[in-house]
Amino acid sequence: GLEVAAAILMRPEREPSVRGLAKELQRAPSTVSDVLAALRRSDLLDRKNKLAGTGLFWQLATRWTAPRTYLAQIPLPGVENNLRQPLSLNRFDVESQPGWALTDTLAAAVLGAPVAASSGQVHDFYVPSASILRRAITPLGPTTSAHHARCSVRVAPVPAACSQRIDLANNPTEWPVAHPVFVALDLAQDEGRGREILESWNPKGRWTRVW
Numbered sequence: 584g585l586e587v588a589a590a591i592l593m594r595p596e597r598e599p600s601v602r603g604l605a606k607e608l609q610r611a612p613s614t615v616s617d618v619l620a621a622l623r624r625s626d627l628l629d630r631k632n633k634l635a636g637t638g639l640f641w642q643l644a645t646r647w648t649a650p651r652t653y654l655a656q657i658p659l660p661g662v663e664n665n666l667r668q669p670l671s672l673n674r675f676d677v678e679s680q681p682g683w684a685l686t687d688t689l690a691a692a693v694l695g696a697p698v699a700a701s702s703g704q705v706h707d708f709y710v711p712s713a714s715i716l717r718r719a720i721t722p723l724g725p726t727t728s729a730h731h732a733r734c735s736v737r738v739a740p741v742p743a744a745c746s747q748r749i750d751l752a753n754n755p756t757e758w759p760v761a762h763p764v765f766v767a768l769d770l771a772q773d774e775g776r777g778r779e780i781l782e783s784w785n786p787k788g789r790w791t792r793v794w
Contacts, residue, residue, distance in 0.1 A: 586610065587618045588643045589741045592764045592793045595634040640764075640794045644771040649740050652716060653732035655724035657706050658683070670722075671715050677759045681746040684709040684739070684761040687769040693751060693760050696770070696784040705732055707769070709739035709761055711746075763790045 586608045591599060601619065605612040622628045627639040658672055673682025685693070687707035692700040710716050716736050726732050739745045748759035760766070763786045770777035771794070785792050 584618050584621075585643065585646060586741045586743070587615060588622070588639055589743055589764065591622075591628070591632070591634055592640055592643065593743065593747070593762055595791050595793050598631045598633050600632075634793065637794050640767070641771070644768050647740055647768040647772065649737040651707075651729075651735040651737050652720065653705075653726050653729055653735050654719065655726045655731065655733060656722075657734045658719070658723065670719050671711055674758065677748050677750040681711045681742065682748065682759065683736075684745050684748045684765075685756060685758040686744070686761040686766050689756060690760040690766045691770060691780065691784070693754050693756060694749075694763055694766060695787055696766075696780055698770075698780050705729065706734040706756070706758070708734060708736050708758075709744045709765070710736050711739060711742070713738050764793060767794050 587604060587610075590604060590608060599619075601612050601616045604610075604619075605615045608615065619628065619632050622639065623630065623632070625638075625642075627635060627642060629635045658670060671680075671682055673680040676682070684690075685706060686709055688698055689700050689704050689706055691698045710719070716738055719736055723734070729735070744761050744765045747762055749762060750759050754760070767781055767784070770781055781794050
């Protein structure tokens with residue numbers, strides 16, 4: 584259900600078919616059909632499976648949870664060369680390989696949201712799997728306090744958060760960022776400042792506001 588909702592929110596202009604979504608998500612057509620039917624019954628999609636308002640985004644936001652692991656260092660170029668099992672950063676192979684995706688406040692600033700990010704801002708990342716998260720803990724150093732962390736890592740709630748990253752020119756972080764929908768879902772978890780930012784954020788370019 585999370586994957587279907589995310590796929591629709593990322594491309595709200597299309598009329599998704601059951602078979603098309605099933606192939607895209609590598610899920611059974613019967614499962615996708617059931618999810619779409621449930622979303623239509625809830626008036627979150629119209630009869631053509633197109634987005635109907637902002638309700639689907641906010642429904643997804645209530646289920647968009649993943650525990651953070653705070654780390655003392657940010658991965659640096661070459662770190663994977665020193666490990667037996669690579670961390671699958673894939674910083675420069677954005678189009679064909681899943682990898683770490685920058686999200687939350689710093690990504691929002693990169694994407695043009697009205698948010699201020701300090702020079703020491705914690706880098707928040709989605710990673711493709713729990714095994715990759717575990718591999719990152721030893722070389723980057725665990726810390727129990729967000730105050731002492733340089734970055735946080737979370738297993739992506741849906742694979743698309745790490746497989747459909749965005750490589751932007753003039754990005755001061757030099758990290759691929761998550762799709763604006765996923766960044767917005769993170770901001771939505773903060774019912775105060777985060778949602779205030781969303782009210783004023785209209786993504787530019789090829790992305791459509793769905794919140």
